[in-house]
Amino acid sequence: MRFSLKTSDEAQRILLEMKDITNITPNILSRYAISLSLAQPEPVSKFNYNTRGLEFNRHILTGKYDVVFKALISHKLQKELTDEEYYPDYIKAHLERGIRLLHAEYKYAGNVENFLVNLSNYKFGGNM
Template sequence: MAFKLRTSKRASEIFDQIESSENLPCYTLVKLAMALSLRSKEPLAECDFHTNTLGRELNRQTITGDADAVYKCVMELYAGKHLTDEEFFPTYVKAHIDRGAILLEREQKYSSNFLVHLTELDQSL
């Protein structure tokens, strides 16, 4: 069972940039990235599973915490299949973090107040 993963270099750069400009901790950004990736409703592409591992090292407990089983259930619903523990972490979690980081960067670029913008995403057209 894996307890750590490494993000892609691009995801790490995005987290560093948003962390410094918005003064938000990396682990908050990681959770927001996963949420945006799951919210997109587009299935993960094959390329989402083959990103590099040159970014930040993240600890499973810090990413999912007490809600590890909830995260796994949500990702199973999203994938439409049962995920083994090895598939869930690090494979699916990393894929959602890396894809979500790009989505998070896009949202930050087009907002004047980043956190308010994220809370109002579902209210927009």
């Protein structure tokens, strides 16, 4: 079982840029990103992202919500996941997609205040 994953270099660039802008740490931004990805109606696609970016240990990335993230991903897939499938495979796929969604949300908002308000009002509703 693996307990760490590395993001793509593009994901690292976005996370560090957003950290500088928002003052939110990359692991917290990543949790938002995974959540945004899970809220999408389309299934996450298999990925071929490089591993030249930030390294996250499982307990830092998902924290006390690890079981929740695994359950949400399993529910989305409508299948039980092994730990090896869940982390790093599906977490990385949702993280990579979600980081790009998070960045788009920031660009749409135009500033930190609007971005944080939009995130707090995001409807995660029934498409999970």
